[in-house]
Amino acid sequence: MSPVSSAPPPPAEIHDFDFWLGSWEVVTPDGKLVGHNHIEAILGGRVLRENYTTPGTYAGRSFNIYNAAAQRWEQYWVDVTGLALHLTGGLNPAGQMVLQGKRVTPAGTSIVDRITWTPQADGTVRQFWETSSDGGETWAPAFDGRYRPVAPPTP
Template sequence: MKHAIILILACISFNAISQNNDCACCTDQHEAFDFWIGEWQVTNPDGTLAGHNTIIKIQDNCILLEDWVSAKGNYTGTSQNFYNAKTGQWEQIWIDNQGGTLHLKGNRTGNQMILQSDTELNKDGNPYFHRVTWTLNQDGSVRQLWETTTNNTEVVVAFDGLYKRK
């Protein structure tokens, strides 16, 4: 009887361990950007509608898929966001209906996900990079601030949106 109980407990433990390993992307690192998941209405700083965004998890919780539609519907984009375990960083690959692309990398710090592009040269030969910061607010809303920095000094806000759940 004692051996049967030990065998049953061992089987239960093995099942629990194997079930936890079924989800390769169910770690704290893979869930660091989950605060962005949802159906969102996005407004500009002046309160006008910027657009709508839907963020869902796909590929067995390994990818956050973004589907953006501007307020007038003429600008759309999609991004795939994922934790790259090889580099220990989050990455975003953005592609829009204007042919624009953006590749960002970074990590979560506190209540913010901060992703940045590599430095490139603009048409005038000056170095620039993009930094996008998503801040989880106490009320559950999310602020997305996209800044472009040129010559490591000139900062231009490309987008500043407040996400509120629909």
């Protein structure tokens, strides 16, 4: 496919999630290491690609893009268990990225997933994942992690 030379400039919103770019170690609120994550900008900075791994065998990947036509952020997540999420949303006035979506479990129940990424003053990012089995009336925590930047190697 050839590029379109008359393409409009990218909207400013493509940078809303840039605070998540980098290499991170992921820890629980009590400081236990649960994984490593690398988020990089690809395709001219329009897409963020996530590569998440744990010390065990769990791994997952996501693609995140600002969909200019829909005027929202979208995340497509897949993992080694067969979980697939399609989340949508955007940056709220508090500077948090909030993405949400519905899925059906293998047992046939409907679940709403809501994930909030909050940049912290100390350079970390909190990721808080909640689920609801009653259409969003009540929420239960699924994951609460803090992304700590991995220092670049010294020469």
